[in-house]
Amino acid sequence: MIYSVEVQVTAPVTDTEVTDRVADAIRNIFPEASVEEHPGELLATTHQVDxxxxxxHEQAILDTARGQFFEHRDGNVVEFDLKKQAAFQGVVNFAVGNPDELGDIHVRMRVTEPSVEAFVDYVAPPTEEGRPVESRDER
Amino acid sequence: MIYSVEVQVTAPVTDTEVTDRVADAIRNIFPEASVEEHPGELLATTHQVDxxxxxxHEQAILDTARGQFFEHRDGNVVEFDLKKQAAFQGVVNFAVGNPDELGDIHVRMRVTEPSVEAFVDYVAPPTEEGRPVESRDER
Structure with missing residues (x-):
C-alpha cells in the first residue's frame, strides 16, 4: 500500500538516563526515524511505519492497537503512548490509563494519504478469531 | 536526640538508566547510605536521617512530610515514596497518588528508639504558622 504519514515521536530523557539508550528505544520501534536531541527530550520523525x-502483527496485538489508534483520534491525527522500557527491548507496549506519566514515548501520526481508516487498516488490520482479516501478502 | 532507626531504600534501575546515577539520587537524600546493586534495583541501607x-526543613515541607510518614504507618514502620529525578537534583519530592509507579524511590524506616511519634517529631517537627514549633538548635 502507498501511504503518506508524518510520524513525530517524543520521549523524555530524565537525569538518570542515557540519551543514546532512549534513542535506541525509539529506533527499536521506528528504525528509520531521524532523532534530534533537545534538552530533556528527544524528538524523532519518520514516514515509515512498516x-x-x-x-x-508478531505480538498479536492488532485489536489493542486499533483501539489505541482510534481512542484519541483527532481528524487525520492519531496519537498514543508507548512504554519506554518495553520499547528498549523492542516490544510495543501501549501506555494506557495514565497518559501524563513521565517516561512514556509519545507518538503522533498525521495521515495525508489515503485516509486514517485505510492507514490504520494497513498498520493494524481488523482481525477475525484473532487473525488479520486480510493477509499481509495479499495486499 | 538519640534515635535508632533502620532505613531501607529501594530504587528501580530501568534499562535506559545508569546505575551510578540512580545511586547518586539515593545518596543525595541519604549521604551515608550503603548501596548494593541487584538486577534492576538498588538496595540502600542507613541509620542516618539527619x-x-x-x-x-530547608524545603519547608515539614507538614507534608509528617502527613506522608503517618499515611502508611504500620506499627513502628514508616513507608513513603520519593521521586527519583527530584532526588537526583537533591530535592525531596514525595510521590503521591500513584504508589505503584515505576521509577520512584521507596523508603522504609523501622524505628526502634524512642518511638515513631518522637522520631517523626525529630525528623519533621510539627509547625505553627509554617515554622517548626521546636527550633532545631534547642534540641
Missing part, C-alpha cells in the same frame, strides 16, 4: 506494523 | 531532615 516495522512498527510488523511488531503489532 | 540530611534528609535538613532537606525537609
Amino acid at each position: 516495522h512498527f506494523s510488523e511488531l503489532l | 540530611h534528609f531532615s535538613e532537606l525537609l
Whole structure:
C-alpha cells in the first residue's frame, strides 16, 4: 500500500538516563526515524511505519492497537503512548490509563494519504478469531 | 536526640538508566547510605536521617512530610515514596497518588528508639504558622 504519514515521536530523557539508550528505544520501534536531541527530550520523525506494523502483527496485538489508534483520534491525527522500557527491548507496549506519566514515548501520526481508516487498516488490520482479516501478502 | 532507626531504600534501575546515577539520587537524600546493586534495583541501607531532615526543613515541607510518614504507618514502620529525578537534583519530592509507579524511590524506616511519634517529631517537627514549633538548635 502507498501511504503518506508524518510520524513525530517524543520521549523524555530524565537525569538518570542515557540519551543514546532512549534513542535506541525509539529506533527499536521506528528504525528509520531521524532523532534530534533537545534538552530533556528527544524528538524523532519518520514516514515509515512498516516495522512498527510488523511488531503489532508478531505480538498479536492488532485489536489493542486499533483501539489505541482510534481512542484519541483527532481528524487525520492519531496519537498514543508507548512504554519506554518495553520499547528498549523492542516490544510495543501501549501506555494506557495514565497518559501524563513521565517516561512514556509519545507518538503522533498525521495521515495525508489515503485516509486514517485505510492507514490504520494497513498498520493494524481488523482481525477475525484473532487473525488479520486480510493477509499481509495479499495486499 | 538519640534515635535508632533502620532505613531501607529501594530504587528501580530501568534499562535506559545508569546505575551510578540512580545511586547518586539515593545518596543525595541519604549521604551515608550503603548501596548494593541487584538486577534492576538498588538496595540502600542507613541509620542516618539527619540530611534528609535538613532537606525537609530547608524545603519547608515539614507538614507534608509528617502527613506522608503517618499515611502508611504500620506499627513502628514508616513507608513513603520519593521521586527519583527530584532526588537526583537533591530535592525531596514525595510521590503521591500513584504508589505503584515505576521509577520512584521507596523508603522504609523501622524505628526502634524512642518511638515513631518522637522520631517523626525529630525528623519533621510539627509547625505553627509554617515554622517548626521546636527550633532545631534547642534540641
